[in-house]
Amino acid sequence: MYARDIGDQRLTFGVSGKLIMNALVMFDRQTETLWSQFLGEAVTGPLAGTALDVLPAVLTRWESWLELHPDTTALNQGGPVNDSYAGYYFSPGAGVLGERHRDDRLAGKELVLGVALPQGRKAYAHRQLAQTPVFNDRIGDRPVLIAYDSKALTAVAFDPTVDGRVLRFEAGGVLNGNAVARDLETFTLWSVLSGEALDGELRGRRLVALPAFSVFWFAWSDYFPGTALYEPPP
Amino acid sequence: MRAFLLVGLAAILAVALACGGAEPPDAPHATPATAETEAPPITATEAPTPAETPLPATGTAAADEREVDSFEIVTLLPKDAIPAIDHPAVISATAADEQLRASDLVIGVSIGDEHRAYGVAFLSGHEIVNDMLGGTAIAVTW
Numbered sequence: 001m002y003a004r005d006i007g008d009q010r011l012t013f014g015v016s017g018k019l020i021m022n023a024l025v026m027f028d029r030q031t032e033t034l035w036s037q038f039l040g041e042a043v044t045g046p047l048a049g050t051a052l053d054v055l056p057a058v059l060t061r062w063e064s065w066l067e068l069h070p071d072t073t074a075l076n077q078g079g080p081v082n083d084s085y086a087g088y089y090f091s092p093g094a095g096v097l098g099e100r101h102r103d104d105r106l107a108g109k110e111l112v113l114g115v116a117l118p119q120g121r122k123a124y125a126h127r128q129l130a131q132t133p134v135f136n137d138r139i140g141d142r143p144v145l146i147a148y149d150s151k152a153l154t155a156v157a158f159d160p161t162v163d164g165r166v167l168r169f170e171a172g173g174v175l176n177g178n179a180v181a182r183d184l185e186t187f188t189l190w191s192v193l194s195g196e197a198l199d200g201e202l203r204g205r206r207l208v209a210l211p212a213f214s215v216f217w218f219a220w221s222d223y224f225p226g227t228a229l230y231e232p233p234p
Numbered sequence: 235m236r237a238f239l240l241v242g243l244a245a246i247l248a249v250a251l252a253c254g255g256a257e258p259p260d261a262p263h264a265t266p267a268t269a270e271t272e273a274p275p276i277t278a279t280e281a282p283t284p285a286e287t288p289l290p291a292t293g294t295a296a297a298d299e300r301e302v303d304s305f306e307i308v309t310l311l312p313k314d315a316i317p318a319i320d321h322p323a324v325i326s327a328t329a330a331d332e333q334l335r336a337s338d339l340v341i342g343v344s345i346g347d348e349h350r351a352y353g354v355a356f357l358s359g360h361e362i363v364n365d366m367l368g369g370t371a372i373a374v375t376w
Contacts, residue, residue, distance in 0.1 A: 001341070001373065001374050001375065002372065002373045002375070003370060003371065004371035013362050013364060013375075014313065014362065015313070015315070015316040015318050015361050016313055017310055017311030017312050017313050017314075017315050017316070018308060020305045020307055020308070024362075026373075037375050043305075043307070044307070055343070055345070055370070055372060056343075057341050058341070058342045059339060059341055059354070060340060061336065061338065062331075062334040062335065062336055062337070062351065063336035065340055066327055066331065069327075069342070070327060071327065071349065072327050072342075072350060072351055073325065073326060073327070073348070073350045074325055074327065074334070074340075074350060074351040074353070075351070075353065075356065075363060075365075076322070076323035076325045076329075076330075077353050079332075079333055080335065081333075081356045081359075083355035083358055153339070193342075194344070
């Protein structure tokens, strides 16, 4: 998800009908610039080279989101909707264009959490996160907290720094239906979905979400050949 | 996440045409996809310099664009064949609970004290929602 303001110019995006490596290319109605959704950057047109500001968003289940934010609003979709792509998510094909850089470290349709920082990028397989749902890691020299809520199917990345101190985290089980992480310095319980401290010494504080999104491995590895892929310690 | 739905729709279009040309309900204006490559391929590192100073790349996937050596832009559908939402209607959690099943996937967004959910199945037919939340202009993309 992105902010639509570039300086003092507000953009409105449409679907261009074009793809880059199987991923959406948007255009803006103000300048007709083409934007890669995947890269968050203008690729051709008057604003080429401009980056959009990434805003944090999570992919999750409705019940988990509603539990977390009972006062949420929602986009009116007119009624229940069935996902016409449900069959696509688990079929073996990797989009109509195929892959340029096939990477057999994971199956193509495995979901990964892709984290993109100035210090580098790294992918975390959802399957791995289901086994170890909360852990500290590093991307380059930057500490990161990776967390997964298996019921919500939500994978997130946070900055584990609070008041200048890098906290270490472990899985804390489930609180009010949603997964929580526990830091080993204060034993505060933190919501995996929101990064908010729910109970303990640091209650009310909030971890800063890092730019990350869940995506098929074939697409992530196609855009970023040779990408770092998290491997758990033996 | 969300990146591959245009491909999915194109595939559905192709299937619909193969099955006798039925129009897919979600894209009444769509014409058949001919995967036509725009020439020449664009090299990311040769992208023209923007007229204005670019905003700082606050952690986009383009953190180091040189890793994306070059890419082709492929045209599958006409512009706006998949209609983005420009004037989203917003409902309460109670009303939304009538539209979304407990296990339905949503994209959840929080800005300040405001929270909004966007049903993924619905987004599949639109791909982009131009919205306002917490006073910020946002593009929710799938």
